[in-house]
Amino acid sequence: MSHPELRQTTGLEDTARRSLMSLIFSATGLTIGFFSLLQFAAGNYLFASLEVLTCAALLAAGRGVYRARRLELWIYLYLLPTFAFLVYISLMPDASAAAFVWLYMIPLLAYLMLGQRRGFWLSVPLLLASLVLYYLRYPLPDSAAEWIDAGNAIICGLLILVFVHLYEYRRAAAFAVVEQQAQTDPLTGVASRRHFQLEVRRALQEAGRSDSPLVLALMDIDHFKAVNDRHGHDAGDHALQYVCRLLLQRLRSTDSLGRLGGEEFGLLLRSTDAASALALLESLRALIDAQPLRYKGEQIPLSATFGLAEWPRDGRGADDLYRCADQRLYRGKSQGRNRVVAESAPHAEQPRQES
Numbered sequence: 001m002s003h004p005e006l007r008q009t010t011g012l013e014d015t016a017r018r019s020l021m022s023l024i025f026s027a028t029g030l031t032i033g034f035f036s037l038l039q040f041a042a043g044n045y046l047f048a049s050l051e052v053l054t055c056a057a058l059l060a061a062g063r064g065v066y067r068a069r070r071l072e073l074w075i076y077l078y079l080l081p082t083f084a085f086l087v088y089i090s091l092m093p094d095a096s097a098a099a100f101v102w103l104y105m106i107p108l109l110a111y112l113m114l115g116q117r118r119g120f121w122l123s124v125p126l127l128l129a130s131l132v133l134y135y136l137r138y139p140l141p142d143s144a145a146e147w148i149d150a151g152n153a154i155i156c157g158l159l160i161l162v163f164v165h166l167y168e169y170r171r172a173a174a175f176a177v178v179e180q181q182a183q184t185d186p187l188t189g190v191a192s193r194r195h196f197q198l199e200v201r202r203a204l205q206e207a208g209r210s211d212s213p214l215v216l217a218l219m220d221i222d223h224f225k226a227v228n229d230r231h232g233h234d235a236g237d238h239a240l241q242y243v244c245r246l247l248l249q250r251l252r253s254t255d256s257l258g259r260l261g262g263e264e265f266g267l268l269l270r271s272t273d274a275a276s277a278l279a280l281l282e283s284l285r286a287l288i289d290a291q292p293l294r295y296k297g298e299q300i301p302l303s304a305t306f307g308l309a310e311w312p313r314d315g316r317g318a319d320d321l322y323r324c325a326d327q328r329l330y331r332g333k334s335q336g337r338n339r340v341v342a343e344s345a346p347h348a349e350q351p352r353q354e355s
């Protein structure tokens with residue numbers, strides 16, 4: 001029952017990523033700010049001033065990253081100079097032999113900010129290159145004790161890499177499950193109300209940019225209470241799932257289907273005008289009408305009423321389109337149900353009254 005368009009991100013991961021980046025930028029800025037004080041105290045004014053500037057830039061980036069459009073660019077603008085700096089301080093002429101521990105930050109930061117695949121491809125080559133440079137700079141160990149020291153450092157780095165890789169793998173998998181659940185109606189598998197509404201708003205922005213029409217349709221199964229009352233709630237659940245399957249069979253990959261609540265569904269038909277939508281929805285209506293649900297040896301007849309609104313003809317905002325489609329759906333119900341309504345009544349209509 002999966003439909004490609006129902007698999008878009010809700011932005012959950014994006015928000016989490018931005019707040020993590022903000023934290024990392026700010027923490028790095030404050031750390032560098034602290035070191036700038038030490039540099040001032042040591043009389044290294046040029047270095048100290050550069051560190052103050054870097055600190056200010058990172059603190060500003062920590063605030064600005066929430067609005068950043070090209071997030072990837074911000075990540076690489078942070079990671080590449082940071083990694084170059086970490087490699088430098090580990091290998092600079094007067095570095096202590098223990099300064100290499102800063103290299104362990106590389107996989108942590110790369111995985112945190114880039115995720116598993118790109119984190120791996122950025123950090124592993126860099127760590128290997130740093131290892132080679134380190135042993136060009138320092139002679140190879142020549143005693144058992146020195147080999148043990150080197151072994152500790154390498155094995156510790158390797159374990160950090162393996163653990164961060166496994167951690168990120170599990171985190172991403174858990175996040176995907178949570179995101180999927182937030183986007184999906186658990187009974188029917190179509191988009192949840194919240195996700196569908198998000199898709200409508202996104203589609204309206206795209207339609208505004210490309211200036212191509214779009215149709216929002218609302219569909220309500222007729223006399224659904226009677227299905228529950230006569231055949232039981234379980235039959236009602238099967239009917240909801242069945243109707244969704246029928247709809248998804250016919251909808252195009254660019255269309256979206258969401259459950260707005262109870263037995264009401266939303267259909268989003270991108271790049272479609274009212275005339276083509278009417279033909280499509282009419283075929284969906286006829287399909288539901290012609291194919292009763294088979295449930296425990298019984299045939300349960302089903303039908304549905306549709307109301308549709310076209311962007312920009314019937315409104316430019318999501319609320320206007322919902323209101324218009326809802327009025328037409330209500331009109332279809334009052335005209336006898338099992339129909340598609342694409343036009344408003346000649347006179348102004350009252351908003352639909354909830355029973």
Ligand SMILES: Nc1nc2c(ncn2[C@@H]2O[C@H](COP(=O)(O)OP(=O)(O)OP(=O)(O)O)[C@@H](O)[C@H]2O)c(=O)[nH]1
Nearest residue numbers: 220221222223224225226228233234236237262263
């Ligand atoms: N089985 C089942 N029933 C549900 C679910 N959600 C809502 N309903 C039922 O759907 C029915 C909706 O009834 P009404 O709002 O009166 O609408 P209707 O009987 O379809 O009548 P019209 O819409 O006017 O054609 C109620 O009986 C709800 O209990 C669900 O998830 N499963």
